[in-house]
Amino acid sequence: AIQLTQSPSSLSASVGDRVTITCRSSQGVKNDLGWYQQKPGKAPKLLIYTTSFLQSGVPSRFSGSGSGTYFTLTISSLQPEDFATYYCLQDYDYPLTFGPGTKVEIK
Amino acid sequence: QVQLQESGPGLVKPSETLSLSCTISGGSISTYYWTWIRQFPGKGLEWIGYIYYTGNTKHNPSLNDRVTISLDTSNNHFSLKLSSVTAADTAVYYCARRVAVRPVYSFDIWGQGTMVTVSS
Numbered sequence: 025a026i027q028l029t030q031s032p033s034s035l036s037a038s039v040g041d042r043v044t045i046t047c048r049s050s051q052g053v054k055n056d057l058g059w060y061q062q063k064p065g066k067a068p069k070l071l072i073y074t075t076s077f078l079q080s081g082v083p084s085r086f087s088g089s090g091s092g093t094y095f096t097l098t099i100s101s102l103q104p105e106d107f108a109t110y111y112c113l114q115d116y117d118y119p120l121t122f123g124p125g126t127k128v129e130i131k
Numbered sequence: 132q133v134q135l136q137e138s139g140p141g142l143v144k145p146s147e148t149l150s151l152s153c154t155i156s157g158g159s160i161s162t163y164y165w166t167w168i169r170q171f172p173g174k175g176l177e178w179i180g181y182i183y184y185t186g187n188t189k190h191n192p193s194l195n196d197r198v199t200i201s202l203d204t205s206n207n208h209f210s211l212k213l214s215s216v217t218a219a220d221t222a223v224y225y226c227a228r229r230v231a232v233r234p235v236y237s238f239d240i241w242g243q244g245t246m247v248t249v250s251s
Binding site for chain 2 (some may be wrong): 025055056058060066067068069070073074076079109111112115118119120121122124125
């Protein structure tokens with residue numbers, strides 16, 4: 025199975041900060057990688073699919089980039105509602121696998 | 132607005148079969164992969180498997196063929212059965228809709244999740 029690693033595992037940031045989370049895969053996944061946001065007690069929510077496509081309704085401060093084995097999720101200006109855990113998911117090969125998550129906390 | 136809702140017992144005894152259902156409302160079953168995902172208490176997410184609207188299925192080999200996913204198109208729901216459960220199967224179980232038509236590959240709609248505890 026393709027393994028995904030995320031860094032950092034957690035971070036503290038202030039409102040207005042630019043935040044970047046990375047996701048690396050153990051083998052190439054082309055562009056078939058997405059990002060999900062999860063808040064406590066809620067299901068994950070799709071933010072970005074196929075590396076860089078913004079899901080409808082998701083604010084444009086979220087963006088994704090990368091290819092192959094290295095991907096990033098960037099929040100250009102962190103807002104109070106963005107404090108959550110973020111997961112990457114590779115949709116390239118079965119079994120589909122998730123990264124371990126990055127928790128974004130308030131500084 | 133498509134919505135998914137999981138249902139089933141919250142407590143299952145070890146060695147028994149976990150059975151969950153996901154009701155699909157507000158949309159069509161066609162062209163999607165209807166998927167089960169679980170989240171362990173330590174927060175890790177695991178893809179369990181899917182059933183395509185045609186009836187084709189695929190599941191995570193880590194589950195050693197304990198998984199059965201079925202689809203009831205007439206009643207708009209799909210189901211998960213996980214046999215021979217142990218405490219390691221304790222998790223929040225989500226149903227989700229997967230889109231897989233290039234360039235869109237994503238889980239765009241999720242149920243709210245249901246907690247299942249395996250304990251005697």
